[in-house]
Amino acid sequence: MNLKDIIHYFFLLLAALAAVGILMAKNVLHAALSLIICLLSIAGIFVLLHAELLAVTQIMVYAGGVVILMIFGVMLSSRVANKPLNVETARKIPGFITGAGLLFIIVYALTTTSFSLHPNSSTPASNNVREIGFQLMSSYVAPLEIAGILLLISLIGAAVTASFLIKK
């Protein structure tokens, strides 16, 4: 077991613990901070899997954008309602039965399947970003443009939906 493996399993464990932290959190703010830890450790796993572009995107978009958006949402909504941010839980037993059942099914499927992947035959790390750039501008240019239009539409939609708050 070399240093890379140790870092890999450290990030694996951290992501799992942070996910449990989200589940156990009573406060929405604590849950959002646990989500940041989880997303950053997944970004670390992406780096170790030679997916550097995706790791940087993950850090910029999720940890820098989505979670800050959610924290702002938490603060704004608590100011409107003037109530504490504690979250009640309901339907605990059906929820845990569903989650444990899904986990059991997936783990059963994974243990009975053999994957013929060869982790050591990966391409050098420096090629990947360049290759993704070429692919995005050649094979995947239509999805890229559609994704850009979708981003614009959702940006305008979110701004219009939230701007009614100011008008009132």
Added chain:
Amino acid sequence: MAIEHLLYLSAFLFSIGLVIIITKRNAIMMLLGIELMLNAANLNLVAFGYDGKIEGQVFALFVVIVAVCEAAVGMAIVLRVYHYYTTSVPDDISNLKEQR
């Protein structure tokens, strides 16, 4: 490092996200659970593209884009609903229209 361990982590994160969506009585917590599930799927895509293929990474990139759109619109709707009903518990919101 084995690919199987990543798949187990992905399954675990997906199940936790599902449990969060079912059990928490708060719309923002539900959005957090959805983000967690999307990330679990992304982890799978990248893990299977580990042996030199980049299709999984490209697909995961588009998943991230759609997740951002969903989070932005979702937060806007949650803020709107919070402002109108002064609650973010989805179970308490049963009226689509103002009652006369």
